[in-house]
Amino acid sequence: MFKAIIVFIGLFLICADSSAATARQSVDTIISGGTVVTVNSAMDVIEDGAVAIKDGTILAVGKRAAITSRFGAKQVIKAQGQIVMPGLVNTHTHIPMVMFRGYADDLPLLQWLKEYIWPAEARFVKPDSVRIASYLAIAEMIRSGTTTFSDSYFFEDVVASVARKANIRAVVGECLLDFPTPNSKTSEEGLKYTEALIREYSGDRLVTVAVAPHAPYTCSPELLKKALELSDKYNAPLHIHVAETKDEVSDLELRFHMRPVGYLDSLGLLTARTIAAHAIQLDTAEIKVLADRKTGVAHNPESNMKLAEGIARVPEMLSTGVKVGLGTDGAASNNDLNMFEEMKAAALLHKVQTWSPTVLDARTALRMATIDGAEVLGLKNKTGSLEAGKDADIIIIDVDRPHLVPFYNVYSLLVYSVDGSDVDTVMVAGKVVMKDKKLLTINEQQALADMRALAQEIKKEASGLNEHLEGR
Numbered sequence: 001m002f003k004a005i006i007v008f009i010g011l012f013l014i015c016a017d018s019s020a021a022t023a024r025q026s027v028d029t030i031i032s033g034g035t036v037v038t039v040n041s042a043m044d045v046i047e048d049g050a051v052a053i054k055d056g057t058i059l060a061v062g063k064r065a066a067i068t069s070r071f072g073a074k075q076v077i078k079a080q081g082q083i084v085m086p087g088l089v090n091t092h093t094h095i096p097m098v099m100f101r102g103y104a105d106d107l108p109l110l111q112w113l114k115e116y117i118w119p120a121e122a123r124f125v126k127p128d129s130v131r132i133a134s135y136l137a138i139a140e141m142i143r144s145g146t147t148t149f150s151d152s153y154f155f156e157d158v159v160a161s162v163a164r165k166a167n168i169r170a171v172v173g174e175c176l177l178d179f180p181t182p183n184s185k186t187s188e189e190g191l192k193y194t195e196a197l198i199r200e201y202s203g204d205r206l207v208t209v210a211v212a213p214h215a216p217y218t219c220s221p222e223l224l225k226k227a228l229e230l231s232d233k234y235n236a237p238l239h240i241h242v243a244e245t246k247d248e249v250s251d252l253e254l255r256f257h258m259r260p261v262g263y264l265d266s267l268g269l270l271t272a273r274t275i276a277a278h279a280i281q282l283d284t285a286e287i288k289v290l291a292d293r294k295t296g297v298a299h300n301p302e303s304n305m306k307l308a309e310g311i312a313r314v315p316e317m318l319s320t321g322v323k324v325g326l327g328t329d330g331a332a333s334n335n336d337l338n339m340f341e342e343m344k345a346a347a348l349l350h351k352v353q354t355w356s357p358t359v360l361d362a363r364t365a366l367r368m369a370t371i372d373g374a375e376v377l378g379l380k381n382k383t384g385s386l387e388a389g390k391d392a393d394i395i396i397i398d399v400d401r402p403h404l405v406p407f408y409n410v411y412s413l414l415v416y417s418v419d420g421s422d423v424d425t426v427m428v429a430g431k432v433v434m435k436d437k438k439l440l441t442i443n444e445q446q447a448l449a450d451m452r453a454l455a456q457e458i459k460k461e462a463s464g465l466n467e468h469l470e471g472r
Contacts, residue, residue: 024072027054034079039385056430083397087147088339089373092298092327095137100332125182134162135447144420147393152212173212210237244278261286291321296376303329325373338420362411396425
C-alpha cells in the first residue's frame with residue numbers, strides 16, 4: 001500500500017510538471033541570469049534577470065524565475081554574473097573609411113579632406129573596396145557591442161548588402177555632393193541612386209535608407225531642396241553634416257548671410273527626421289531652433305577632438321530638449337569604431353569643459369549611446385532598450401575581468417570601465433552574431449586578409465603621401 005502511494009505521488013508530480021511545461025509559452029531564446037540593464041523610461045536594472053525572445057522580438061523582460069516559469073525556450077543563453085543590455089547605436093559614421101585608418105593624421109579638417117581624403121577616395125573607393133572595408137568595419141563594430149549604425153558614404157548599396165549578410169541594423173545614405181563622387185557623376189545621379197535604394201529596402205527589418213546630402217557648404221540650395229523632397233516623399237531620414245567647423249559658419253555667413261542652422265531651417269531641412277552630424281559651432285539661438293524642430297544631433301567627441309574642431313555644446317542641447325546620440329565618425333578621423341570609448345570620451349570631455357564633474361553623468365552617456373541614439377535615427381520603437389515589443393538587439397558583457405572588479409554601480413562600470421573588448425555575446429533582431437567572442441556571420445580572417453591586401457595596394461599607389469607627411 002505504501003509503495004502504491006509513493007508511485008501515485010510520483011506520477012502526480014510528473015503529470016504536474018508536464019502540465020506546467022505545456023502551459024509555458026514556447027519561445028526561440030531565453031537569455032537567463034545576469035544583471036539586465038533595460039534602459040527603459042524608468043531605467044530599470046534587474047538583478048538575476050532574463051529576456052524571452054521569439055521571432056527576433058522581445059516578448060518579456062523580468063526576473064529569471066518569473067520568465068522561466070512563463071516561457072520555455074529552444075535555446076538558453078546563460079548570462080549569470082554578466083551584464084545584459086541593449087546593443088549600442090552609432091548615429092554617425094562612414095564605415096568604408098576604415099580603408100583610410102591612419103592614412104593621413106594630425107591635419108586640419110579642410111586640408112585633410114581636400115588634399116588627402118577626397119583625392120584618395122577618387123582613386124581607391126570602388127564597389128569592391130567598399131565591400132572589403134564594410135566587412136572589416138562591421139566586424140569591429142559587432143566585436144565592440146554596436147548593433148545599429150548610421151552610415152553616409154559612397155556605394156551604399158554595397159554597405160547595405162554587407163550589413164544585411166552580417167545581420168546588423170543599419171541606416172545607410174549615399175553621400176550627395178555638387179561635384180562628382182566615386183559613385184555618381186552628377187548630383188541628379190546621386191538622387192536617383194538614393195531613390196532606387198529606398199525602394200529596394202522598403203520594409204526591410206534591418207536596413208533603413210536615408211537621404212544624405214553631405215553638408216551645407218558642399219551642396220547647393222537646389223540640391224538640398226531636392227534632397228528634402230526625396231526625404232519627404234518616402235518619409236526617410238535625412239542625414240547631413242551641420243556646423244562642423246568655423247570655416248563652414250564663415251562661408252555660409254558670407255554667401256547667404258545666415259549661420260548653418262538658420263540657413264538649413266530657411267530651406268525646410270530641419271525636421272524630426274533630420275540627423276545633424278557634429279553640430280559643434282552652434283550658438284544658443286541655433287540650439288533652440290533644433291529643439292523646436294525636434295531635429296536630432298549625432299555627437300562625435302573623439303573625432304571632434306582629433307580634428308580640433310571644438311566642443312559641441314551638448315549639456316546645453318540636452319537641457320534645451322535637443323535629442324542627442326553618439327557617433328564615432330569614420331575610422332579615418334577617430335581612428336576606431338568603438339562606442340564604449342565614445343561614451344567615456346563624451347562624459348569626460350563635457351565635465352572638463354564645464355568645470356563640473358556632475359555634467360553628463362554615466363546614466364546620460366549610456367542613454368545617448370542606446371535609446372537616445374535610436375530616437376535620433378527614428379528607430380526608438382525598434383531598438384535602443386530592452387522592452388517587450390522591440391527587436392532583440394542585445395549584448396552581453398563579460399565582467400569577470402580585473403578592470404571590472406569590484407562592481408558597485410552598473411552605469412559607472414559601463415561608461416568608465418567597460419571597453420568594447422569586454423563584449424562576449426551580440427544578438428541583432430534575435431539572431432546571435434557573436435558568441436563567446438567568436439563572430440558567427442562574418443569570416444573575420446578573410447576580412448582581415450582582404451583589408452591587408454587592399455591597404456598594400458593603397459600604400460603602393462600613394463607612396464608620395466607618406467613622404468609628404470614625414471617632411472611636414
